[in-house]
Each structure stands twice: as structure tokens, then as C-alpha cells.
Amino acid sequence: MAVVVNPGLDRSDDPKVGVGTVIWAEGRLPQCDGTGNMYLVGCGYNAYPVGSEYAEFPQMDDKQEERQRRKYRYIIHAEQNALTFRSSDVKEEENTMVFVTKCPCDECVPLIQGAGIKQIYTTDLDSGKDKHDISYINFDRLRGIRKFI
Known part of the structure; x- marks a missing residue:
């Protein structure tokens, strides 16, 4: 039985939407029989910038709609953190995959592709939606990357 871990739920600075991302690659070793081996490239979760103090940036709860809209300006997305702080480069010749607990937004889609x-x-809960400060329209238009929902 496989255990799925969401680093976003436990580590996120955002108490309402914990998002986690893990990047894996299937490497090819010369002494391998061609089936490859998986290794961790990076992981991340949605959080405020490194070094920020708790509550320095707006939080979000069900009673503060204005703060809900403002927080997206400050949160670093899980995909952005995973790509920025990865432990290994993404190699063109390897099959590299990203696992993310929420549909990538329009800001993250070009970063993943690039x-x-x-x-x-991923899940497809927000695919095709525009939610005021954040949009998920470009995920449906993404080409050249295999998507598994």
C-alpha cells in the first residue's frame, strides 16, 4: 500500500489551503537494465517568503473576505518553492514529473513547462476557473506535458 504525503497540509503558512508539490525524476543509469530509477528532485509547499515572521502578511479565514483576496499577493506557491529549492536539476533526457495537490495556477503553469x-x-478541482486573484485557465490549454488527473 502506497502512502501519500502532502507536505502542504502540515507545513503551509496558509491555514485554509495547504498545497504540496513533489518533483520526481526517472533517471537512466549506464549499469541499469533500462527501467531506470526514481529520485527526488525537489519538494515545496505554499508559504510566505523565507524569513518572514508569523502574521507579518495577511492571513485568511472565513470571516475576512478582503484578506482572502490579498493573501495571494504574498504566498509563494508550492510549485514555485519546489522548483526554486530543488536539490537536483531537471534533465532533458530524463522523465521528470511533478505531483501537486491542487491544480497548477496560471502563474505556475509556464514555470513547470519552462x-x-x-x-x-494533480487534482482537477479548479481547472478552468478564474477566482478573482488567481486563475487556473492555462492548465487546460497546456500542451507538450502529459497531465494525469
């Missing part, structure tokens, strides 16, 4: 990721595994 990084050379070949597969995205």
Missing part, C-alpha cells in the same frame, strides 16, 4: 517537466499529476 523547467522541462514532462508529466503533471
Whole structure:
């Protein structure tokens, strides 16, 4: 039985929407039989900038709609953190995949594509939606990357 871990739920600075991202690659070793081996490239969760103090930026709860709209200006997305703080480069010749607990937004889709990721595994809860400060329209239009919902 596989255990799925969401680093976004436990580590996120955002108490309402914890998002986690893990990047894996299937490497090819010369002594391998061709089936490859998986290794961790990076992981991240949605959070405020590194070094910020708790409550320095707007939080969000069900009673503060204005803060809900403002927080997106400050949160670093899980995909952005995973790509920025990865432990290994994405190699063109390897099958690199990203697992994200929420559909990538319009800001993250070009970053994932530009990084050379070949597969995205995600949920499709927000795909095609525009939610005031954040949009998920470009995920449906994404080409050249295999998507698994």
C-alpha cells in the first residue's frame, strides 16, 4: 500500500489551503537494465517568503473576505518553492514529473513547462476557473506535458 504525503497540509503558512508539490525524476543509469530509477528532485509547499515572521502578511479565514483576496499577493506557491529549492536539476533526457495537490495556477503553469517537466499529476478541482486573484485557465490549454488527473 502506497502512502501519500502532502507536505502542504502540515507545513503551509496558509491555514485554509495547504498545497504540496513533489518533483520526481526517472533517471537512466549506464549499469541499469533500462527501467531506470526514481529520485527526488525537489519538494515545496505554499508559504510566505523565507524569513518572514508569523502574521507579518495577511492571513485568511472565513470571516475576512478582503484578506482572502490579498493573501495571494504574498504566498509563494508550492510549485514555485519546489522548483526554486530543488536539490537536483531537471534533465532533458530524463522523465521528470511533478505531483501537486491542487491544480497548477496560471502563474505556475509556464514555470513547470519552462523547467522541462514532462508529466503533471494533480487534482482537477479548479481547472478552468478564474477566482478573482488567481486563475487556473492555462492548465487546460497546456500542451507538450502529459497531465494525469
